[in-house]
Structures are given as C-alpha cells and as structure tokens.
Amino acid sequence: MTTTQTKPKAESREYEARHLLVLEGLEAVRKRPAMYIGSTDTRGLMHCMWEIIDNAVDEALAGFGQRIRVTLHADGSVQVDDEARGMPVDIEPRTGLSGVEVIFTKLHAGGKFGGGSYNATGGLHGVGASVVNALSARLDVEVDRNGATWLMSFRRGVPGVFDGEGPNAAFTPDNTLHKGKRVAKGRTGTRIRYWPDRQIFLADAELSGTQLAQRARQTAFLVSGLEIAVDDRRVAGAEHVDTHLHTGGISEFADFLAEGTPVTDVWRLGGADRFTETVPMLDDAGAMTPTDVERDLEVDVALRWSDTYDTKVVSFVNIIATPKGGTHVLGFERGLVRAVGKALDGTRLLKAGEEVVKEDILEGLTAVVTVRLAEPQFEGQTKEVLGTPPVARLVTRIVEQELLALLASTKPTQRGQSRAVLEKAVGAARTRVAARAHKENQRRKNALESSSLPPKLADCRSNDGDRTELFIVEGDSAMGTAKMARNSEFQALLPIRGKILNVQKASVGDMLKNAECAAIIQVVGAGSGRSFDLDAARYGKVIFMADADSDGAHIRTLLTTLFFTYMRPLLEAGKVYTAVPPLHRFELTNPRKGQEKYTYTYTEAEYQRKLAELTKKGTGFKEPQRYKGLGEMDAEQLKETTMDPRFRTLRRITVEEGESLQQAVATFEKLMGNEVAPRKEFIIEGAYALDAERIDA
Structure with a gap:
C-alpha cells in the first residue's frame, strides 16, 4: 500500500493595502459578535437583554424613574420600558446626528464617560445599546420627551422606516428622528423593542425566563425602592407578570441567599473613601494625555454566618454582577481575614500552633459585596471581573475596620454572635487540619x-x-x-x-x-x-x-x-x-407454668415495684442480684437482656434541627467545654434538686 502526500497549495504572496478589510460602524460587531457579547448562544442572547435593562437601571441609580417593565413577546422580541429622563433627542453637535441615533449607531458613545450625566453606572464602555442594535433584525425606540413621543427604527444597525410589524416588513433607510403624538410635558421615558437577529444567534439560543426573573430580583434587592416587572407573553394563555420590589436592600438580599440556621444576624459593613487614578483624557489639541482624576468609592457589604459549610459571596459594581470577582472581592476577603485574626488575638480560643486561614473564616458565610465608583475598569465588555487596582486596598481597610468593631463590641447580643463566629472559624480550622491528617x-x-x-x-x-x-x-x-x-x-x-x-x-x-x-x-x-x-x-x-x-x-x-x-x-x-x-435480676424459686424463671428490672423504681409485686403475691425468689457491670452477666443473660433485637431495649x-440544635451545641459547650464557671453553676443548681436517699453509697 502506498500513500501519496499532497503539498498544500501556496497562498498568494500579494499583500497590499487593497487587501485590507475596513469594517465601518457596526460592521465589526456583526463580524465578531462574541468579542462584544461573549458568545452567540443563550448566554449572548441574554447579555443583549442585560445591556438594555442595565441602561434603564442606571437611570434609576441616578435618581430618575423607579419603575421598569420587561416584556417577552410571543414573536421572540424583547421590550424594555422605563420612566426615566428619556434619551436625548436634540442634535449632537460633532456628528450632526440626533442623540438617539448616536446612542444606537456609534460605538463608544454615551453619557457615561465622565460628562456629568452619571455618577456611577454599570455601563461605561458606551457600546451596549449600539451592539444590541447591530445584532438585531429590527429595533424600535420610542422616547417621551419635550412634550412629544419621538420614534426611530433600525434594521441590523441601519436607521430607517418599516412599513409594517415585525422584522420582515419592508424597510427603507432613513435617519430622521420622527416626532409622534403629543404627551404631557412632564412625562419622560424610553421604550425599546428589539428582535434578535437569527442570522447571528444559534438556532437553539433562547431567552431564559428563569434567568430574567433571577436578575430582576437581584437588581430589585440592589436598588432599594426600584420596581421591576417581568411580563412573559411567550405562551398564549399562560401570560404572567412577576413584580419585584424590595425595600430592605442588600440586607434583605443576604438573608434571601443564606441557608441553614443563622449563627449571626445580617451584619452591615459600609464606608466611603477617595483614590487617585491616572487615566488618559482628551485635551484641547485632540491628544490623549495621562491625567490624575479623583474618584469616590462607596462600599456596602451585607453578611451573615450560618451553621452550614458552604460559602456564598456575590459581588457587584454599580449593580452589575461580577461573578468572577475582582479587586473588590479580593479586598473584602483580606479585610475579613485581618479582622477575624485580630479579634482572635484577644481571646484564648486558638491554641499554640493553630492558625485560622481564609477558608475557615468563609465557611458558612453568605455575603453581598457592593461597590460604587465612577468609570470602573472591567476586564472585557461582559464585565465579569473588576480590575480597578486601588479598590482592593480601600475595601480591605473599610471591611477590616467595620468588622473588627462588631467583633469587639461589648453589647450583649452582639458579643454572643461575635463569639459564635470566632468559635466557628476555629472549629473549621481544626476540622481542616483533621481532614488533612x-x-x-x-x-x-x-x-x-x-x-x-x-x-x-x-x-x-x-x-x-x-x-x-x-x-x-x-x-x-x-x-x-x-x-x-x-x-x-x-x-x-x-x-x-x-x-x-x-x-x-x-x-x-x-x-x-x-x-x-x-x-x-x-x-x-x-x-x-x-x-x-x-x-x-x-x-x-x-x-x-x-x-x-x-x-x-x-x-x-x-x-x-x-x-x-x-x-x-x-x-x-x-x-x-x-x-x-438491667440493674437487677430476680430468680424465682418455684415459677408457675408459663411464668419466666428470671425477671429483670432496669431502674430503681421498677425494682421496687417488682419487689412489692412478688412479695404481695407470695411468689418465692432468691436474693435479687444487683449488676454492677456488664462483666457480671454471662453470655446468655447479656444476649437476652441487652443484645438480642427481640428482647433488648435501646x-x-x-x-433535632432548628432551636433544639442550638440548645444542644450550648449544652455540650457548658457541660463538656473549657469554661468551668457555667458547669459549676449547673452542678450546684442540680444538687438542690437531688434526693439524698437516691445516692447509692
């Protein structure tokens, strides 16, 4: 058998400027969608929806609009309505385009680049709305502002007019922002409806109602007082509106996430600080110049320890979830370790050679870590990791200071919970050592x-x-x-x-x-x-x-x-x-037919009753045997009384779970632990209740 090798065909050596592909406007997004939304499966489809929802939430964070409605239509489209300020409808001077068209057609354009429109937002790259537009077969936007409703539509990122409903209607390019019906002068808000482009997304990609409900609930926890309604109309006859509104903030969120029996109440740690960040800024000559900018950082943490072994830490930057953590989570964990370490130094819980590490402290902890700052540095458009370096140092300081104050508190209720946290950490450390050995x-x-x-x-x-x-x-x-x-x-x-x-x-x-x-x-x-x-x-x-x-x-x-x-x-x-x-054995001297020769009693009271019964009936018996130990019984007696499942008593x-478990833990600590005083008090109290006649001396 012979094998023939075929030499690969050589590529052309021509490589001139004419061979370069220049992607204009939103073409780059359609060519490489995963670069902007992570993937083209369900995850990418959901990410597009998050971008539009987060824009509405950013308005609420800025103090405008306290109601958002998300509608999943039966035709696969998504609609997000808010009651905020409404997108700008005037002309942007540098481009000569309306504010709506700039937002939806220009990458890296928006009000989140430090221009004063937003203080702390989830969106900051300025690509969210334009990326969703580029990846939509159709997108309609309606803006209530200046006493009128303004309308504009797009087809795969190109502005124009549809002559009917849905993405398949005839389309004519036109970048005019149309003025619609009049509305009350004080009424403002934005309504966006888009149809994801199935040329881009995989056939099996679909919107997850469960993920949307979880995100809506999570956002309602993070933005106290914000009402988010989810209207799912995808299944005829099964339409359902789920409304989320939580006034307890992240304390309520931590309590919702926590499992098991609480060891502590929900503790709240918070503080603010400033740091200097060097960022490139556009100067008057049009050049990017490194400039020192003062940033404000707000830290808010809710945490609770439970009697479980699992750890659940969720983190957010300007209400955007960071599932892979970042500098804020790193700072939180460092502050946690330092605070608990210093608190343990003031106790005798740790023995020589023992140490508590991060995993021991995190055991059973549920925490919601949130930070707010202007223009955070994320790693990628999907914003899963915060990268702003100074945040770690500041969060560490705030968490250490606030948590140490709680752990060192002299208030009776707080002191008991703090002690329980420290004992739990020490117990986890000892268990970890045991698992290793x-x-x-x-x-x-x-x-x-x-x-x-x-x-x-x-x-x-x-x-x-x-x-x-x-x-x-x-x-x-x-x-x-x-x-x-x-x-x-x-x-x-x-x-x-x-x-x-x-x-x-x-x-x-x-x-x-x-x-x-x-x-x-x-x-x-x-x-x-x-x-x-x-x-x-x-x-x-x-x-x-x-x-x-x-x-x-x-x-x-x-x-x-x-x-x-x-x-x-x-x-x-x-x-x-x-x-x-058994404690005693009676041997009958002349048992009647059907009567056992040997009778056992297991308590002193039972012995007295049996003794009285035999005496009253005139039944003869030898001197009752008093067992002082298991070794005094022969094998037959031990089997019959203690080991045979047919006759024994166990x-x-x-x-039990709940309060009884906590009582059991406290009882073991009192009766078997290191503290002598509570045990002595227990014994003294019990001594007065003891009948001296019961003492077998």
Whole structure:
C-alpha cells in the first residue's frame, strides 16, 4: 500500500493595502459578535437583554424613574420600558446626528464617560445599546420627551422606516428622528423593542425566563425602592407578570441567599473613601494625555454566618454582577481575614500552633459585596471581573475596620454572635487540619482489603448497611462475654479501654492522636467533620454498651460528645443508640407454668415495684442480684437482656434541627467545654434538686 502526500497549495504572496478589510460602524460587531457579547448562544442572547435593562437601571441609580417593565413577546422580541429622563433627542453637535441615533449607531458613545450625566453606572464602555442594535433584525425606540413621543427604527444597525410589524416588513433607510403624538410635558421615558437577529444567534439560543426573573430580583434587592416587572407573553394563555420590589436592600438580599440556621444576624459593613487614578483624557489639541482624576468609592457589604459549610459571596459594581470577582472581592476577603485574626488575638480560643486561614473564616458565610465608583475598569465588555487596582486596598481597610468593631463590641447580643463566629472559624480550622491528617475512611470492602481496621474489632459478616450494628463496648471483660452473646452475622464489637478523650476540650490533632477516638472514626468508616459522608458509614446502628453506673454514664457522655462533634450526621439520622442493660435480676424459686424463671428490672423504681409485686403475691425468689457491670452477666443473660433485637431495649440519641440544635451545641459547650464557671453553676443548681436517699453509697 502506498500513500501519496499532497503539498498544500501556496497562498498568494500579494499583500497590499487593497487587501485590507475596513469594517465601518457596526460592521465589526456583526463580524465578531462574541468579542462584544461573549458568545452567540443563550448566554449572548441574554447579555443583549442585560445591556438594555442595565441602561434603564442606571437611570434609576441616578435618581430618575423607579419603575421598569420587561416584556417577552410571543414573536421572540424583547421590550424594555422605563420612566426615566428619556434619551436625548436634540442634535449632537460633532456628528450632526440626533442623540438617539448616536446612542444606537456609534460605538463608544454615551453619557457615561465622565460628562456629568452619571455618577456611577454599570455601563461605561458606551457600546451596549449600539451592539444590541447591530445584532438585531429590527429595533424600535420610542422616547417621551419635550412634550412629544419621538420614534426611530433600525434594521441590523441601519436607521430607517418599516412599513409594517415585525422584522420582515419592508424597510427603507432613513435617519430622521420622527416626532409622534403629543404627551404631557412632564412625562419622560424610553421604550425599546428589539428582535434578535437569527442570522447571528444559534438556532437553539433562547431567552431564559428563569434567568430574567433571577436578575430582576437581584437588581430589585440592589436598588432599594426600584420596581421591576417581568411580563412573559411567550405562551398564549399562560401570560404572567412577576413584580419585584424590595425595600430592605442588600440586607434583605443576604438573608434571601443564606441557608441553614443563622449563627449571626445580617451584619452591615459600609464606608466611603477617595483614590487617585491616572487615566488618559482628551485635551484641547485632540491628544490623549495621562491625567490624575479623583474618584469616590462607596462600599456596602451585607453578611451573615450560618451553621452550614458552604460559602456564598456575590459581588457587584454599580449593580452589575461580577461573578468572577475582582479587586473588590479580593479586598473584602483580606479585610475579613485581618479582622477575624485580630479579634482572635484577644481571646484564648486558638491554641499554640493553630492558625485560622481564609477558608475557615468563609465557611458558612453568605455575603453581598457592593461597590460604587465612577468609570470602573472591567476586564472585557461582559464585565465579569473588576480590575480597578486601588479598590482592593480601600475595601480591605473599610471591611477590616467595620468588622473588627462588631467583633469587639461589648453589647450583649452582639458579643454572643461575635463569639459564635470566632468559635466557628476555629472549629473549621481544626476540622481542616483533621481532614488533612486523617483522610476519609473507605467503605467496608476497601477497608477489609487494605487490612487497615483495628485488630481489636470483632467485625460481622454481613455487608448490609441497614441491618448491621456496631457495639462500642466498655472494657475487655465485657468484650469477652459480648463476643459469645452477639449474632456475628450482623453484630460487630469494638472494645474501648475506660474513658475516651473529651473532644470538646481537645484539639482535632489531640483527638486523632487518641487511639480510642481514632479507632472509632476508622471503624465507622465515614470520615469526620466536614468530610463525613453518611452514605459511607459501614453500620446501620452504632450502640454504646457501658455499665449501668456513674462511670458508664460518663463513658456514654464522652462517646456522645465525640459523635456530636465529628460525626453529627449519624445522630441527626437517628443511627446512634445506647444499650440499656438491667440493674437487677430476680430468680424465682418455684415459677408457675408459663411464668419466666428470671425477671429483670432496669431502674430503681421498677425494682421496687417488682419487689412489692412478688412479695404481695407470695411468689418465692432468691436474693435479687444487683449488676454492677456488664462483666457480671454471662453470655446468655447479656444476649437476652441487652443484645438480642427481640428482647433488648435501646435508647436513641437524636439531634433535632432548628432551636433544639442550638440548645444542644450550648449544652455540650457548658457541660463538656473549657469554661468551668457555667458547669459549676449547673452542678450546684442540680444538687438542690437531688434526693439524698437516691445516692447509692
């Protein structure tokens, strides 16, 4: 087999000025649309709509017009109406064209270049309206101003007159701004309706009602008092008008975005500053000269911490979303880290060698970061990233100063919330260290294959996660009896020696160094802290089995603290229990037919009732046996009373959501934490309620 190579045909060596393509006016936009709107799919189609809406919002920001209506028509067109000042209809002196034609046909033309018409806007390149016009099969604009309605239409960026409805009507080029009917002299506003050019946009590109509703809601949050109505008429019979109006501003926005149980109220950080920026300015000779310009910066931040792990930070510049952040978000995060770091320096929450980083502070945070400034520097027309360098430094200073004042506040309510934020950050730092040092355990099969499970684990044979049970057993003596009493098909045993570490007081590193704690987390097999995966747990039930005395109660409390702190989803799912071994056994000397020879009681009150009952009936029994520990029972007794699902009693340990969860956190901190005074007060109060006769001395 032979292969023939064909030499590529050589290009012509001619390259003269006549070969250059000069794109006039809006031709460049139609030739390279993605350069201006990002893409020609749904994203680009939506971006065109944002450009027109943002122009109306900029008017509202400037204090003109508090109502905007966006209509999606059944023919695919979009209409945006506002009640602002209305576009200029007089003649622009340098071009000799009407203001309307300049706005819609000239790139980089508008009132947002520092001429005093706008202070802080989302649009600043002056290409938004003209780009939308260039990419529209038809665009109609109506302006109410000077006591009349002024009308002009365009076809793919060319001004003219249509002789009918829709983009397919006959078209005659004409750049006259037509004067229509008279209106009240004080009435002003602009109505723009455009049909996206399907020669430009992909066939499957379509307007998203969901994205429009989200953007309208977001803008209404950002511009307090602005009403935005969305009128969707695309489906006949299903027309729907959705109106958005929020007077709470970004505080209400942060509360809307936040999830989980609040750790703090919505906090508001704000301030203003000035900076000097060097920008090229057109001088009298027509040359661009570097000029120092004073800029005003306004910073407004709303934030709230919740008990979740996720972070949600949304940022805006002059109400334009910056989903990829920029210098304002960089400054916010720096200020946040500095403020929390300084606040922690005044406490004893951090132990030697521990540090809190940005990710720890951001855990569970919802924040809305907004800045307003004239002529911000964006990276590209899509305005996804703010690039103005001085903004980072100023936002850092304002956020650090405002947040530190809140964290150091002595007001009772504020002080409690500030403490909760700092404790949450420290807890996240310890969990992060734990995740790095202690990778998530794999499920049963992988764990068994790698032989990484503790040798003292007496595992079960079944892999059924819903059926299997893990007994955490106090002491080696009880472990021996439990091995004979268990059903090895689905019951696993893990012995622990005495009292495990109190993890409420210890660091994550200390917890992982503790052999008992590390073994329990490893055997459960679902990780710990943020990395805990409930679906990966190797057992359907975890059962604490300790002696029915004060030491056993202490061990159960320590185990509960471990699970609450590092494996809480197991508690929330109701998969953690304590076994209830009996306290006494009655052996009947001459039981009647059908009567059990052995009777067990589980509380002191039940023992007294059973004793009285047997005595009253004249039933003979030997001296009741008092169990002081699990090791005093033989295998048959332990199985019958404590381990066999048919006869045993289990107490489920649960954690409810909402207020109960917060109470549980507070209770663990009080009873198991570092603060001694609250615990002492609790014990003293409880001492007066204790009946001295109940003390088994």
